[in-house]
Amino acid sequence: MISRRGLLSLAGASALLAACGSNTGRGGNGAALQQWYHAYGEPGVQQAVERYAKAFTKTPVDVQWNPGDYDSKLATSLLSDGGPDVFESTPQISSVRAGQLVPLDDLFGDARTDFSASILETHTVEGKIYGIPQAVDMQMLFYRKSMLDRAGVQPPSTVDELLDAARRLSTGGVKGLFAGNDGGGGVLGGPALWSAGLDYVRDRQVGFDDPLAAKAIGKLRDLYTSGSLLLGAVKDWAEPDAFTQGLVAMQWTGLWAVPAVRKALGDDFGVLPFPSLGAGGRASVPVGAFGAMVNAKSKRIDEAKEFVRWLWVERTDYQEDFNLSYGFHIPPRKSISDKASKLTSGAAADAVKFVRDNAKASNPPDWTSVMRTAFNDAVSRVVRDGAPADAELRSAAGVVRDELKRLYG
Amino acid sequence: MSHARAFWLFVGPFAAGLLVFVYVPIGWSVLLSFFDARNTVTPVEFVGLRNYADMLTDGPFLRSLGTFSVFAAFIVPLTFVLALVLALLVSQISFMQAFFRSVFFLPTACSYVVASLVWKLSVFNGLRSGLANTVLSWFGADPVAWTVSTSPPWYWLVLVTLRLWLQLGFYMILFIAGLQRIPPVLYEAAALDGARSWQAFRFVTLPQLRTTSVAVLLLLLIGAYQAFDEFYNVLGTDRGYPPFARPPLIYLYYTALGSGGQDFGHGSAGAVILTVLIVGVTLLQGRVVRR
Numbered sequence: 001m002i003s004r005r006g007l008l009s010l011a012g013a014s015a016l017l018a019a020c021g022s023n024t025g026r027g028g029n030g031a032a033l034q035q036w037y038h039a040y041g042e043p044g045v046q047q048a049v050e051r052y053a054k055a056f057t058k059t060p061v062d063v064q065w066n067p068g069d070y071d072s073k074l075a076t077s078l079l080s081d082g083g084p085d086v087f088e089s090t091p092q093i094s095s096v097r098a099g100q101l102v103p104l105d106d107l108f109g110d111a112r113t114d115f116s117a118s119i120l121e122t123h124t125v126e127g128k129i130y131g132i133p134q135a136v137d138m139q140m141l142f143y144r145k146s147m148l149d150r151a152g153v154q155p156p157s158t159v160d161e162l163l164d165a166a167r168r169l170s171t172g173g174v175k176g177l178f179a180g181n182d183g184g185g186g187v188l189g190g191p192a193l194w195s196a197g198l199d200y201v202r203d204r205q206v207g208f209d210d211p212l213a214a215k216a217i218g219k220l221r222d223l224y225t226s227g228s229l230l231l232g233a234v235k236d237w238a239e240p241d242a243f244t245q246g247l248v249a250m251q252w253t254g255l256w257a258v259p260a261v262r263k264a265l266g267d268d269f270g271v272l273p274f275p276s277l278g279a280g281g282r283a284s285v286p287v288g289a290f291g292a293m294v295n296a297k298s299k300r301i302d303e304a305k306e307f308v309r310w311l312w313v314e315r316t317d318y319q320e321d322f323n324l325s326y327g328f329h330i331p332p333r334k335s336i337s338d339k340a341s342k343l344t345s346g347a348a349a350d351a352v353k354f355v356r357d358n359a360k361a362s363n364p365p366d367w368t369s370v371m372r373t374a375f376n377d378a379v380s381r382v383v384r385d386g387a388p389a390d391a392e393l394r395s396a397a398g399v400v401r402d403e404l405k406r407l408y409g
Numbered sequence: 410m411s412h413a414r415a416f417w418l419f420v421g422p423f424a425a426g427l428l429v430f431v432y433v434p435i436g437w438s439v440l441l442s443f444f445d446a447r448n449t450v451t452p453v454e455f456v457g458l459r460n461y462a463d464m465l466t467d468g469p470f471l472r473s474l475g476t477f478s479v480f481a482a483f484i485v486p487l488t489f490v491l492a493l494v495l496a497l498l499v500s501q502i503s504f505m506q507a508f509f510r511s512v513f514f515l516p517t518a519c520s521y522v523v524a525s526l527v528w529k530l531s532v533f534n535g536l537r538s539g540l541a542n543t544v545l546s547w548f549g550a551d552p553v554a555w556t557v558s559t560s561p562p563w564y565w566l567v568l569v570t571l572r573l574w575l576q577l578g579f580y581m582i583l584f585i586a587g588l589q590r591i592p593p594v595l596y597e598a599a600a601l602d603g604a605r606s607w608q609a610f611r612f613v614t615l616p617q618l619r620t621t622s623v624a625v626l627l628l629l630l631i632g633a634y635q636a637f638d639e640f641y642n643v644l645g646t647d648r649g650y651p652p653f654a655r656p657p658l659i660y661l662y663y664t665a666l667g668s669g670g671q672d673f674g675h676g677s678a679g680a681v682i683l684t685v686l687i688v689g690v691t692l693l694q695g696r697v698v699r700r
Binding site for chain 2: 072075076078079092093094095097098100173180181182183185186187230231232233234236238247368369370372373376377380381384385386395
């Protein structure tokens with residue numbers, strides 16, 4: 001017979017276990033679909049997505065809000081049977097190959113052409129679409145108009161002009177440019193390749209196996225050693241603090257920073273894509289979009305598909321609300337972004353134009369973590385350590401080639 | 410209640426937890442290391458020792474093992490000597506001993522993450538207003554980007570001071586406990602034989618601390634190879650971890666759990682290699698120290 005104390009400790013343990021769940025839904029309803037979001041920083045988003053879920057009448061939906069390392073938590077849960085039915089993410093070829101995602105091509109209907117083609121492409125793996133884009137985010141270069149005017153510097157339109165501007169804008173306590181506490185290698189590696197007309201992967205081949213790549217990445221090294229970069233700021237590149245506090249004249253950050261920058265600086269700022277290296281190159285902005293996806297291990301795939309179709313294809317009013325009422329994103333559907341008054345003037349209008357003309361996927365589906373680590377390590381060693389760019393990139397290209405061979409044979 | 414039942418009542422939950430949450434995952438990880446297991450924890454394709462061969466020819470993993478062997482060779486003796494010196498000083502003062510003991514021990518109670526953020530964001534940030542840079546500016550020096558600069562690699566200064574601050578107190582307490590167990594008669598006998606303080610330390614204190622020293626060395630060594638928290642929080646960014654001072658565990662973390670492809674086969678093989686290395690070095694060290 002179990003003693004009374006034993007029983008008590010058992011009860012305590014199960015109460016503890018029950019308290020571990022972070023499900024914020026209506027609780028206990030086994031019939032509800034599980035939908036996961038990462039924790040958006042802007043106030044109101046959580047209430048909004050819960051409101052959308054409640055408005056779906058065909059099936060009850062429980063929304064789970066996931067603060068912290070969402071990517072790892074999601075990836076781990078997709079390995080088990082306990083994952084969500086519906087979640088937001090960007091598709092990776094590895095999860096498609098592992099059979100974790102359900103293709104969603106049939107859900108778009110007539111609306112397919114209304115979604116921005118370059119965004120849909122970032123959700124397409126080997127010809128099938130695995131996510132319905134929810135909101136577009138992008139990165140770009142912010143510059144302080146008054147500081148450029150005072151120094152007599154024009155907004156840079158080539159990489160060399162960018163380096164020159166950064167140098168001339170570094171005076172007194174102000175630095176020319178902030179592009180991350182790692183010296184720019186992390187966020188500018190991709191844009192540097194694109195500036196030379198190259199890419200991570202192109203047509204299932206290494207996209208940067210080219211002498212120009214060494215030249216492009218070498219420019220980042222020049223920038224790093226020029227003394228015009230801000231390094232070791234308290235907030236990293238994703239927050240506009242260094243820019244709004246006047247520590248730098250230019251900063252690489254994202255569209256999401258526009259409201260904070262406008263609040264701090266009014267109209268005293270402009271935005272640019274990462275410039276072109278020269279002839280044959282092109283200006284670029286890294287673009288990414290979380291999409292709604294369906295877990296292939298879900299026991300209710302049809303209901304889950306119907307829910308995401310309803311939420312992200314049918315209810316255009318929700319897409320507009322989700323993109324424009326809280327933070328600052330570009331709606332992936334042209335019919336919505338065209339008529340959004342918030343996006344018709346100033347930096348936001350420029351951003352929309354950059355996404356149309358200069359978009360490059362910041363995280364393409366077949367750029368795997370092995371390739372990313374190899375490339376980022378190479379760039380980091382070139383930029384921060386002064387390692388020879390051609391040798392480093394050649395060895396990274398070797399890793400990428402092996403990985404592509406493993407993926408595509 | 411019978412003895413056997415009491416035994417299982419008290420040991421059972423712990424043993425069950427250990428089995429379910431420690432031994433089964435370790436066994437599973439060893440199993441996975443022989444399989445091609447990408448984005449799945451149910452092994453599919455048996456590949457024999459290929460994952461091991463890959464990891465042992467894998468540049469970044471070998472480099473991080475090398476870096477952390479050097480790190481261990483440096484941090485283990487340093488922490489050992491400083492903790493011993495602190496313990497000797499604290500145990501010899503006659504007033505406010507409890508106060509000093511607590512003061513040096515307190516950082517042990519601090520979270521690694523919190524301490525890392527304090528070091529990274531306020532003490533060693535790269536702005537003119539950072540604490541270290543403010544001190545530098547008194548001497549007319551330019552601000553240094555502590556966690557960014559690779560030549561010279563200032564990030565080691567940040568990481569080593571942080572680790573010392575967090576760990577010294579704990580090892581100091583171990584040494585104090587060891588010192589208190591040395592019978593005073595030994596020192597009296599040594600004094601009668603004419604031993605000076607250095608000789609008393611060399612021939613009484615040190616040999617009597619042997620058990621404690623072996624334990625401290627063991628813990629320090631394991632701690633050095635298992636470094637993760639402060640490295641991840643000081644040098645890691647949302648773009649991943651730079652190829653400098655990358656602990657083996659962080660490399661394995663990105664291999665096995667990074668976004669864009671979870672490779673449990675290679676990750677597990679690396680973890681097994683690391684375990685074998687730690688066990689090997691520990692056994693070797695135990696043998697050398699005991700002699």
